[in-house]
Amino acid sequence: MTQASGQDRPSPQMTMGTRRFGRVNWLGLATLAEREVRRFLAVWTQTLLAPLVTAGLFLLIFSIAIGPRRGDVMGVSFTTFIAPGILMMTVIQNAFANASSSIVISKVQGNIVDTLMPPLSGGELVLGYLAGGTGRGLLVAFAIGFGLLVFLGIGVQHPLWALAFVFLGAAFMSGVGIIAGIYANKFDQMAAITNFIVTPLAFLSGTFYSVDALPPVLNTITHFNPIFYLIDGARYGVIGVSDSSPMLGLAVGVGSTLAVCLVAWRMLATGYRLKA
Template identity: 70%
Template structure:
């Protein structure tokens, strides 16, 4: 007499039929997040490119040659990596947070939570879209705009690592913000009062060497400062602090916010109620 395995017992033990990792489900979520921003590329890719170009143009026209060198470099060259990273992190944050908030407002977040996806798979799927959007924006800016100001990239591989780290850090923050916010005005408040100050007050437009001691200390407590400083080191070969210290700080900060985002997915905080 032969016995067949009871599929209910397999489910009760928490063993999924497709193995330890739902690769297909995770890939599908990442693909959905990518197609979501690619479908409106004029808003998600072209608009950030234009905004970054306007920043460079305005500073070039307003400051021009009147501004002396910064860290031994022309001011516009010093400024470019900061604007690039600022654009990357803002778009990575917006991609993830808007996806979650829109799903919650429209009531279809259940379509993402119901499939057999673990908290880790949800985290990776959402982050993939945010990181990819940030990388695509960074590549567009460096290829289309840097040549116009006579700027190259000293270490392209390290620049890509910093861009990916920035996308992961702000993407995870975007998950936290998207889960926490229930309305678009709450999301706008988080963007205006947290994300924008973090990116603007982080050495994007200036070297922190010229700041008072208190402001320097506050800048060193801001992980976004290390993102901008690290990318500046990869692009220009100069930085305000050690790139290795920055890499350690950003990696630890990214792991911390990813852990919070994972916990939110794991417990269903503000998602399943």
Template identity: 70%
Template sequence: MPRDTAPIALGERRFGQVNWLGLATLARREITRFLVVWTQTLMAPMVTAALFLMIFNIAIGPSRGEVMGVPFIVFLAPGIMMMTVIQNAFANTSSSIVITKVQGNIVDTLMPPLSGLEILLGYLAGAVARGVLVALGIGTGIMLVLGVVPEHPMIALIFVVLGALFLGALGIVAGVFAEKFDQMAAITNFIVTPLAFLSGTFYSVEALPPVLRIASHLNPVFYLIDGVRFGVIGTSDSSPLLGLAVCSVSSFAIGLLAWVMLRSGYRLKS
């Protein structure tokens, strides 16, 4: 009996409704992309975080006293860690998309039988992996150098993952929107950096005037920083449950926007 040699359509190579092979391949590509240059994508952020902690401790640590009942350097460490995580998660997705658009090979991502959701999840896998690895590296340094053992490690990990998801999705939106590198730099400098720096990373928002305190509570990144701080030192400016709700809703909203942009091919297929 002759064997049936009819080709199988690529779009049919699925288990259920998800192209798991394509999704895993895209996720592996995004993870491998930053691992092959680990000195730039992992080691450099850790060194930068260590420099931040050292400089702030030397400059104002001794005169600052305690914040939230702990030394200033201990208060600062979780914020620096989270700020580094979100910056790297954003950079991972945004740079990946912008580079492929500028080089003209974004078609390699769009042509395979991947849905908008599968592309979104593949990119986010790289952002979360990079964010978690950076957090683990900085967290290990905090424990070894400062002797700080996380009070609630699982809560800290949850907020790290949420932060990577939120900024990873925002990086997809920015990468799709930007047509060239200077537009991407403008988004980073005027949106991402202010969100990170004005979120209670270097100070307790309770020390701010009422108007600025309210403005800080409207910043989702504040809840990310505050949640990780609670997970590490056990105290925070706001309720961890409120922070979890705000961060989850914010991540879902930005992820939904990113999915709509990827699904429609906005600024990708033209």
């Protein structure tokens, strides 16, 4: 029997079922990302339409109840001031929910092994989950932004800044969602994280007020919250006013996103609370 020549043998890096095109399994990564995107698009009335309605209700209620008596904030009307904050708050909540729910549901249903068994590294798993959460966050942002333009006449003053902070906010909270999803083993644990950590951080980060109005101690504490910089940066991108420097906010956003993604990568790479 004649031995096959080296040229006839399939390259290990090009064989189906293994890592392809070098060190990155692009096929597996694209498949995971597509699954995560399809997952929230399949129920778009809950994942895209519902956040749009909720954001509209927030704007309507605060405008009617507080707007006429509140006056201008930082040179703009109260409704204009809170609109970018509500947009960003909705983005980060949905990005977090997308990544965390995907992992928790898989753990509860016992099919998380279907995600862990394919030849995907920890970094590829993080990127796949980030794609779903970030994609959902961006779509929610575009939908709310369109609504603000049509119904309130609020355009985007600095589009690149707005896009950068929305993207960072969605990516950061997707990373936090991966960590929370890995840590939580039951739905009530996930609900506790959402209700007692994520929601308070989103509400107490300058969404509905300028941090200059806070007492000095609370003002200082707020500046240690990365979500404050994301909301403040989005406000600068949309209406051109902010409580802090956009460059500082960008640096904090990038650093915080890299930090949570590194933690998520480590948890997925070691199988923390995922492997029996």
